[in-house]
Amino acid sequence: MEKFPITDKTKITRLPKRGVYDKETVYSILDExxxxxxxxxxxxxxxQIPTGFCRIDDKLYIHGSVxxxxxxxxxxxxxxxxxxxxxxxxLVLARSAFHHxxxxxxxxxxxxxxxxxxxxxxxxxxxxxxNKMCPGRWxxxxxxxxxxxxxxxxxSFEINEASAKVREGAPKDDEEDYDLNIWAGVQPLTLExxxxxxxxxxxxxxxxxxxxxx
Amino acid sequence: MEKFPITDKTKITRLPKRGVYDKETVYSILDExxxxxxxxxxxxxxxQIPTGFCRIDDKLYIHGSVxxxxxxxxxxxxxxxxxxxxxxxxLVLARSAFHHxxxxxxxxxxxxxxxxxxxxxxxxxxxxxxNKMCPGRWxxxxxxxxxxxxxxxxxSFEINEASAKVREGAPKDDEEDYDLNIWAGVQPLTLExxxxxxxxxxxxxxxxxxxxxx
Numbered sequence: 568m569e570k571f572p573i574t575d576k577t578k579i580t581r582l583p584k585r586g587v588y589d590k591e592t593v594y595s596i597l598d599e600x601x602x603x604x605x606x607x608x609x610x611x612x613x614x615q616i617p618t619g620f621c622r623i624d625d626k627l628y629i630h631g632s633v634x635x636x637x638x639x640x641x642x643x644x645x646x647x648x649x650x651x652x653x654x655x656x657x658l659v660l661a662r663s664a665f666h667h668x669x670x671x672x673x674x675x676x677x678x679x680x681x682x683x684x685x686x687x688x689x690x691x692x693x694x695x696x697x698n699k700m701c702p703g704r705w706x707x708x709x710x711x712x713x714x715x716x717x718x719x720x721x722x723s724f725e726i727n728e729a730s731a732k733v734r735e736g737a738p739k740d741d742e743e744d745y746d747l748n749i750w751a752g753v754q755p756l757t758l759e760x761x762x763x764x765x766x767x768x769x770x771x772x773x774x775x776x777x778x779x780x781x
Numbered sequence: 782m783e784k785f786p787i788t789d790k791t792k793i794t795r796l797p798k799r800g801v802y803d804k805e806t807v808y809s810i811l812d813e814x815x816x817x818x819x820x821x822x823x824x825x826x827x828x829q830i831p832t833g834f835c836r837i838d839d840k841l842y843i844h845g846s847v848x849x850x851x852x853x854x855x856x857x858x859x860x861x862x863x864x865x866x867x868x869x870x871x872l873v874l875a876r877s878a879f880h881h882x883x884x885x886x887x888x889x890x891x892x893x894x895x896x897x898x899x900x901x902x903x904x905x906x907x908x909x910x911x912n913k914m915c916p917g918r919w920x921x922x923x924x925x926x927x928x929x930x931x932x933x934x935x936x937s938f939e940i941n942e943a944s945a946k947v948r949e950g951a952p953k954d955d956e957e958d959y960d961l962n963i964w965a966g967v968q969p970l971t972l973e974x975x976x977x978x979x980x981x982x983x984x985x986x987x988x989x990x991x992x993x994x995x
Contacts, residue, residue, distance in 0.1 A: 580850045581846060581849045602885075604829065606818075606820035606827040606828070606829045608826070609825075610825070611824075611825055611861070612822070612861055613820040613827055613863040614790075614820070614863050615820045615863045615864075615865040617887050635795045637795075647826055647827065649820065649826075649827040649828050649829045650829075651831055655816060658974075660977075660993075662922065663923040664924055664925055665929040665932075667914070667918075669815070669914070673831050675829060677826075700872055701874060701968065704874065704881075705878070707963055707964070708875070708877060708878045708963060709878065709958055715879040718879075719879075737978075737981060738980055744923055750921070750979070750983065750988070750990050750993075751979070751980040751983055752977050752979040752980045753977065753978045753980075754977045754978075755977075756815075756972055756973065756975070758869075758970055758971070758972050758973075759970065759972075760872075761969040763874075764966050764969065765965070766951045766965040766966045768951070769965055770960065770962065775964060775966075779874075779968060
């Protein structure tokens, strides 16, 4: 299994047993998450932006308006970024307050932005991004026109310094606490897609597409 | 309605109509979110940590192990942080690829860490934090002992430089696209608490607490 090298920045020092460096795990978390947060720094003042993203091979892509202040800053100054993604899978309810925890899968990436200008790559990013948010959607929609392309800024980040951290399973209590009369277990959490709400301005006679029933 | 002052750092320049500065909105987002990401910077290299948190009045609290490298660094060096929280409420499916969007509520806070050492405040933080993750849980659990208190580091962040950004409602398409034969609408997303999974080591005869049926 291919692994990311462990660097000073990605070495997990707290609960290192939860650290995961294989690409398959890192990429599966990235592909499931609907947004990431991009952190960067100016004069040691940190900033953060939550934003949608997609992954294609060994790159993570974000997009935004050419009018976006932070996108332009990232693009122009090639600032180093830290990108994180977190999925919460469950609440871990231990017998002791101290051992309460959360089942989660998170990824942290260190990288730098590159401007995507090649038309084919740009087009592919928007298709993958759209279908990630809503599988099957791209084929249906009105594709970007020239003006829209000019208004869109796409940045890529090479994924070569990355790590995941994963906690799963039951609570772990101190040995002497297992005899307490306290309920313990996990409450799973899932992000669910609910029944769609048609646009009030929807043209008459347009049926809900099959890919939205899930 | 009480509002946060708009500063250079919290001024929303992109889609400013989505910017919200009233405390009530900011706090309701913070109180619903199960985790935040804390960004800080060393020598202009940004780092990010996803972590649980709670809010009490005008402070946001995180906790961790005294053995946590980043918690100690924040505590010792009083590094400026940027904290963000994001809730995803729905996928906004427009007729054009370009106008696809997401309904979301996010908060960004700029602050600095303070070490919480006062026993009553510490205790209150853990109670509020536990009941935030799982309402009703605190009364049931085995409370922290002296060794556990010594192993726990709690940091507070004053919330006085903060903003929210909110998108809600139906897609907005270009006027000429409303006549296209393309379905448009919103697919709501919700984070759901599912049926609990008892710890395989659960002592016989302990019923699931009522607050876990929801």
